[in-house]
Every structure is written in structure tokens, then in C-alpha cells.
Amino acid sequence: MPQPNITGKTRVHFLIGSPIAQVLAPGWLTQRMRDAKYDGMLVPLHIEKGNLSSALPALMAMPNVDSILITLPHKFEAATYCDRLSERAKVLGAINAMRREPDGAWFGDNFDGAGLTAGILKAGKQISGKKVFMVGAGGAGSSIGVSMLEEGASHLSFHDRNRESQEALFQKLSTAYPGRVSISTSVPADADIVVNATSAGLRDTDPLPISADELASTMVAADVITDPLPTRFLAAAEKTGCFTRDGTHMLEGQIQLLFQFMLRR
Structure with missing residues (x-):
């Protein structure tokens, strides 16, 4: 440069x-x-x-x-x-x-979550009216949850192994978006978008955040991890026939949004 x-x-x-x-x-x-x-x-x-x-x-x-x-x-x-x-x-x-x-x-x-939603929308996939399932209620998951609901997702279900984080996010989202949020430990059969918002996948030995058996070819599968690619979760999703988005698409979307925000464009 x-x-x-x-x-x-x-x-x-x-x-x-x-x-x-x-x-x-x-x-x-x-x-x-x-x-x-x-x-x-x-x-x-x-x-x-x-x-x-x-x-x-x-x-x-x-x-x-x-x-x-x-x-x-x-x-x-x-x-x-x-x-x-x-x-x-x-x-x-x-x-x-x-x-x-x-x-x-x-x-x-x-813009943490808005980057992921931007990456999905840029690929021509809809969020409005869709049902979303997410693993992770930390910083990334919290932001993604809000952005999905802002984009018009009809319902968001999620879970996190940390019960305190899970409950804190549920309280925030259910207050802001009443009737559109729930906790679920598995992917609902009618889910349209499935998101891994955890660090599971940074190492080859990490367990799958979402079992491939719970996925369907009609779903969009997204992961926040940028390296290594594809993650084991996304590799399994691709084999199932899912359309996938990885962490680089989220980063690209966020960089563009930050650029517009900084320069007021």
C-alpha cells in the first residue's frame, strides 16, 4: 500500500x-x-x-x-x-x-452483528420474515441477535453454555422485541438461518457448535470465524447443501459499514 x-x-x-x-x-x-x-x-x-x-x-x-x-x-x-x-x-x-x-x-x-447481516443480504438471501437459530450469547452473538431482529427476522432462538450470558441476552432481547425471542438447545426444524456466534471452530479439535444432523439443505449457515476456513461447521453445512457465509463475509460487511459511518456517507 x-x-x-x-x-x-x-x-x-x-x-x-x-x-x-x-x-x-x-x-x-x-x-x-x-x-x-x-x-x-x-x-x-x-x-x-x-x-x-x-x-x-x-x-x-x-x-x-x-x-x-x-x-x-x-x-x-x-x-x-x-x-x-x-x-x-x-x-x-x-x-x-x-x-x-x-x-x-x-x-x-x-456494527458487529450488522456486518454478518450485510454479508447475508449481499449474497441475495433474505432475513426479513425468516426464523433464525444462533449458538452464542457473548459480544458477537448479542450484536448479531439484535441485527437479525432489526432486519425483520420473525423469530430468533438461541442458546449459550454460559447460562448467565444466555439469560442476560434473553432479557435484553425479549424486552426490546417481545414475542420474537426464545431459548432453544437445538435447531428448530423450521429454522431458515443458523449461526455459530462462538469461538468453536478456531481449532480442529473443537466440537461442532451445531450438529450436522440438525441442518437442512434449505438453510443458510453462517459462522463468525475468519480462520481457518472453512470451519468444520461450515464444511458440514456445505455437504448438507446449505448456503454458507463465513467470518470473512461478516468482516467485509462490517468494514464497509464502518467506512460509511466514519465518513458520514
């Missing part, structure tokens, strides 16, 4: 988290800015847990900072610094992006 010309006019965007060395978004999004003839750059900052209260207000006070992207472990705490939140961010109580609005206020949103 050619080095961009940086001047005092360059608009600055930050990505904060801990750890930070693994993130790829700064290079990808800076290049997109340059391709769009926008004079800006995304800079990674390593901010340790416990230091957000001193670091984030300083970044927000800088007039040439237009947006701040947030990764672990700051997604929940960063939401409290926003003046306004999107509806899905309100439900989750967590954000992964905030930007300065024209009136000077800071607006927060969460």
Missing part, C-alpha cells in the same frame, strides 16, 4: 483497544479513504483496560478527530461517553464506533 501524504489538514480517526497489534482495520480503512479521495487516516491506539476514563475524553476533545472505533475491552464503557446511541447500541449497551456529529455531539453505534 503506498504511503499517503499526511498534512495538518488530514482528518484523524482512531481505533482503540487492548491488545491492538492484531487489528487490520487501520490499513484497510485508511486505504479506502485514500481511494475515495478523502484526506484522512485511521490510527491504532493501545489503551489498557482501566485507562479509558483518562484517554477517551482527551481524544474526543481534539477538533480534528472525527471518529473513534472501539474494540475489546472498551465496548461497554465507551458507550457511556456518547451523547446519543443508535437503537441497537441502546439495546446492547455497547458500541464499536462513535463519531462527532455536526452539532458537536458524539453518536455511538454497533
Whole structure:
């Protein structure tokens, strides 16, 4: 990637988290800015847990900072610094992006789950009116659940081995989307979309998050994992005849949404 010309006019965007060395978004999004003839750059900052209260207000006070992207472990705490939140961010109580609005206020949103739904919709598959089953009620699962319901899924059933996380997400979603959420330990026979929102699949020895016996060829199977590909779950789903989406499709969708959010496009 050619080095961009940086001047005092360059608009600055930050990505904060801990750890930070693994993130790829700064290079990808800076290049997109340059391709769009926008004079800006995304800079990674390593901010340790416990230091957000001193670091984030300083970044927000800088007039040439237009947006701040947030990764672990700051997604929940960063939401409290926003003046306004999107509806899905309100439900989750967590954000992964905030930007300065024209009136000077800071607006927060969460695109973790929206990236996965964007990847499904881009492939020509519908979510509105469909029944979704999901394994995982952590950060990724919570965001995906909200995004599926926002996109018009008629019902979302899910489960998580961590009963506390499962109950917390059920309470959030059933309050925001009454009558459209339930807990299920297996894939309903009439499910249209099946999602693995857990880390099961990072290792070859991981158990399948969803048994292949529960899948049908009419289903869309999605996984949040980006490496290795295909995951054992998606390989089994493909053999069954399912249409599949992997974590790279989710990442591509999220990068595009973040780009539009940061540049207000």
C-alpha cells in the first residue's frame, strides 16, 4: 500500500483497544479513504483496560478527530461517553464506533452483528420474515441477535453454555422485541438461518457448535470465524447443501459499514 501524504489538514480517526497489534482495520480503512479521495487516516491506539476514563475524553476533545472505533475491552464503557446511541447500541449497551456529529455531539453505534447481516443480504438471501437459530450469547452473538431482529427476522432462538450470558441476552432481547425471542438447545426444524456466534471452530479439535444432523439443505449457515476456513461447521453445512457465509463475509460487511459511518456517507 503506498504511503499517503499526511498534512495538518488530514482528518484523524482512531481505533482503540487492548491488545491492538492484531487489528487490520487501520490499513484497510485508511486505504479506502485514500481511494475515495478523502484526506484522512485511521490510527491504532493501545489503551489498557482501566485507562479509558483518562484517554477517551482527551481524544474526543481534539477538533480534528472525527471518529473513534472501539474494540475489546472498551465496548461497554465507551458507550457511556456518547451523547446519543443508535437503537441497537441502546439495546446492547455497547458500541464499536462513535463519531462527532455536526452539532458537536458524539453518536455511538454497533456494527458487529450488522456486518454478518450485510454479508447475508449481499449474497441475495433474505432475513426479513425468516426464523433464525444462533449458538452464542457473548459480544458477537448479542450484536448479531439484535441485527437479525432489526432486519425483520420473525423469530430468533438461541442458546449459550454460559447460562448467565444466555439469560442476560434473553432479557435484553425479549424486552426490546417481545414475542420474537426464545431459548432453544437445538435447531428448530423450521429454522431458515443458523449461526455459530462462538469461538468453536478456531481449532480442529473443537466440537461442532451445531450438529450436522440438525441442518437442512434449505438453510443458510453462517459462522463468525475468519480462520481457518472453512470451519468444520461450515464444511458440514456445505455437504448438507446449505448456503454458507463465513467470518470473512461478516468482516467485509462490517468494514464497509464502518467506512460509511466514519465518513458520514
